Amino acid sequence: MRIKKRAAAVALLTAATVALTGCAAGSTTSAGADCAPATGKVDLTFTTWIPGMEDVAKVRNEKNPDVQVKVQTGPNGNGGTYQNFFNQLKAGNAPDLGQIEYDALPNFRVQDGLTDLAACKGVLEAKSDFVDWTWGQVNFGEDKSVYAIPQDAGPMAMFYRADLFEANNIAIPTTWDEFAVAAEKVRATGGYITNFSQSDINQFAGFVWQAGGSWFKNDGENWTVDLTSPESVKVAAYWQDLIDRDLVSTNPPWTDEWNNAYNSGSDWTWNSAAWGANSIASGAPDTAGKWSVALSPQWAAGDKAAGNWGGSSTAVFKGSKHPYEAAQFALWLNTSDEALTMLNKSANLYPAAKSGLELPALKAGVEFYGNQPIYDVFSEASDQVSPDFIWGPTMTQVYNDTSDGFKGAVTGSGTLTDALTSAQKSTISALEAQSIPVNK
Amino acid sequence: MSTSISTVTTPARRKRGSRTPQGVAPKAQRESPFARVSAMIVMGVFTLYFLVPIWWLLVAATKDRSQFNTTNPLWFADFSLFTNIGNLIAYRDGVYLKWMLNSALYAGLGAAIGTIIAGMCGYALAKYNFPGRELIFNVVLGGVLVPATALALPLFLIFSQISLTNTFWSVFLPSLVSPFGVYLARIYASASVPDELIEAARLDGAGEVRTFFTVSVRMMVPALITVFLFQFVAIWNNFFLPLIMLRDETLFSVTLGLYAWNSQVNQIPVLRDYVLIGALLSIIPLIIIFLLLQRFWQNGLSAGSVK
Numbered sequence: 230m231r232i233k234k235r236a237a238a239v240a241l242l243t244a245a246t247v248a249l250t251g252c253a254a255g256s257t258t259s260a261g262a263d264c265a266p267a268t269g270k271v272d273l274t275f276t277t278w279i280p281g282m283e284d285v286a287k288v289r290n291e292k293n294p295d296v297q298v299k300v301q302t303g304p305n306g307n308g309g310t311y312q313n314f315f316n317q318l319k320a321g322n323a324p325d326l327g328q329i330e331y332d333a334l335p336n337f338r339v340q341d342g343l344t345d346l347a348a349c350k351g352v353l354e355a356k357s358d359f360v361d362w363t364w365g366q367v368n369f370g371e372d373k374s375v376y377a378i379p380q381d382a383g384p385m386a387m388f389y390r391a392d393l394f395e396a397n398n399i400a401i402p403t404t405w406d407e408f409a410v411a412a413e414k415v416r417a418t419g420g421y422i423t424n425f426s427q428s429d430i431n432q433f434a435g436f437v438w439q440a441g442g443s444w445f446k447n448d449g450e451n452w453t454v455d456l457t458s459p460e461s462v463k464v465a466a467y468w469q470d471l472i473d474r475d476l477v478s479t480n481p482p483w484t485d486e487w488n489n490a491y492n493s494g495s496d497w498t499w500n501s502a503a504w505g506a507n508s509i510a511s512g513a514p515d516t517a518g519k520w521s522v523a524l525s526p527q528w529a530a531g532d533k534a535a536g537n538w539g540g541s542s543t544a545v546f547k548g549s550k551h552p553y554e555a556a557q558f559a560l561w562l563n564t565s566d567e568a569l570t571m572l573n574k575s576a577n578l579y580p581a582a583k584s585g586l587e588l589p590a591l592k593a594g595v596e597f598y599g600n601q602p603i604y605d606v607f608s609e610a611s612d613q614v615s616p617d618f619i620w621g622p623t624m625t626q627v628y629n630d631t632s633d634g635f636k637g638a639v640t641g642s643g644t645l646t647d648a649l650t651s652a653q654k655s656t657i658s659a660l661e662a663q664s665i666p667v668n669k
Numbered sequence: 670m671s672t673s674i675s676t677v678t679t680p681a682r683r684k685r686g687s688r689t690p691q692g693v694a695p696k697a698q699r700e701s702p703f704a705r706v707s708a709m710i711v712m713g714v715f716t717l718y719f720l721v722p723i724w725w726l727l728v729a730a731t732k733d734r735s736q737f738n739t740t741n742p743l744w745f746a747d748f749s750l751f752t753n754i755g756n757l758i759a760y761r762d763g764v765y766l767k768w769m770l771n772s773a774l775y776a777g778l779g780a781a782i783g784t785i786i787a788g789m790c791g792y793a794l795a796k797y798n799f800p801g802r803e804l805i806f807n808v809v810l811g812g813v814l815v816p817a818t819a820l821a822l823p824l825f826l827i828f829s830q831i832s833l834t835n836t837f838w839s840v841f842l843p844s845l846v847s848p849f850g851v852y853l854a855r856i857y858a859s860a861s862v863p864d865e866l867i868e869a870a871r872l873d874g875a876g877e878v879r880t881f882f883t884v885s886v887r888m889m890v891p892a893l894i895t896v897f898l899f900q901f902v903a904i905w906n907n908f909f910l911p912l913i914m915l916r917d918e919t920l921f922s923v924t925l926g927l928y929a930w931n932s933q934v935n936q937i938p939v940l941r942d943y944v945l946i947g948a949l950l951s952i953i954p955l956i957i958i959f960l961l962l963q964r965f966w967q968n969g970l971s972a973g974s975v976k
Contacts, residue, residue, distance in 0.1 A: 278932065304912070304925075304931075321829065324916070488738045507936075511734070515735070577936060
């Protein structure tokens, strides 16, 4: 209860500051032109909530005595750290580097809080080091700009109870049609084929992403909100049908009920991201060894598409006195095997760098999944994620409004499509309220 | 907040009661049994309402992770409280202990100094006549109405100007201020410190400061203890100010640290256990300080009533 209150307080303050800073939007001065190395010793600060980051920074600090990175921490982005970043940008004491999830980057871009790193040595060239779609998340489609360095990604696949599917003679679904048919068979045995996330909207966004939709567009001037695109509506109708027929469970993710549904074998699959491997292992310890991972079901047989759920980047804030050194640190942090191995170990980060996908830790079999080398599946999925999905500048509001509607839909008032329609409207008003140009 | 307000009114009421000889007690006994039972039921329901979550927390903290989801949430399974505490303390080189220590410093030292300041202000406002006295008091009263949360962001911007964010002082200094404490100290001082006594002390040659610390403070003890308790709890539970001010993990208060962990549970599920156990341990100092000071508060009460 205390946490809820705090979240509400954070939200309130967010709203207040958004209103305050709204007028700053639109000014787009680019500091990209000068990105020269400093002479002498450089101290950098890096705010992140990723545990173990200080150990990674220590490794680099020892190798580069002239550039010392000090790691600072806090709650996760939406838990208050993003709001702190905005406060600090306003007060002029933002850290040099910050952890920012892909879906929050447009907000910082619109508020002009990010340094364009394109002029910094090695940054534009690094494009080929990263999985293609992650680069699109950090340059917003501008070829001559780079606003952050991709860190991790959440390509989606399907975790499933191999033992239950086999024992009940149900084929592993490879298309969403097969998935719906299998759902009926699973329900007949008393279980649910999967859990539909009513509160964490990122799962649904991942489904839309896989279907080829995008929720926002930006032509360089105006934003277009597209929560009700044909792809989005198709996905909503599909899940609404499963919910209506009571074929999927709708426990909110990461609650006791949710854990329990998996631990007791009542829920059979989870459509989730690479980092989710640990959520299941910890929430459902009694089912160790019985899980496997397969590529996500497709909308048409033979398609090869995957969605993405989560992932973040390392950005350099406006006002950093040492963008060159900061950019070099961010590149090292997110491409070197050494750093990526440590981050994968301490925080289960699934790298955005191509070379990171080949780390020994991500090639080995995982005991919880019957020693299946599950990350091979995610690596394949990673290649199939579309680069065209774009986040908007007010994602916190979009998530809140959508999940309000989704919570209604799973209890029978309204539908998922209704929720998207009303979130579409409220999002356009939210953008207008911040004086962000938007097409109606 | 409601608890502190009720403690404020109690001393005055009791004092009056002790002066009127035996007048109130028989009347109270004539209450109907129905009123008594219904009052007990209402209080019982509220007691349950407040205690069940703590009971749940206590039970949850004794379970290991595999039993957490699978056993009755309100009853014990295998008792692994001490293993859990050991794990919590070992996690990241004992950062949790550091947070507890920080909270103890912010709250203990902050409440102690804050109480002295509030006591002096309240006393001065009650006992000295000077122009602008009521104006100052009204401004302080206005301060009571402004929630601390609303001040966090302006404070951050001010502290940024003097480069004091992300330091011990950024949380400590604002904690020293307690408008409510000033208000309470003033009301209590004017009611319980007789002007004649101060006059007598002056005649005996004591300076104003000495009079305050040796004579008046003793009579104000119940109010000062109340201010201390209130301030201690407020600082200990203060979350928003540390959230906005602090980046350095070694400066975190325990509330902020636990919140930060809780926000990472999706990625690092083991943190969930630590949040639970950490939350349980973090309320222990509050309970201890309440029990200890309550007794002291009652002593002070009788001392204050002797005229």
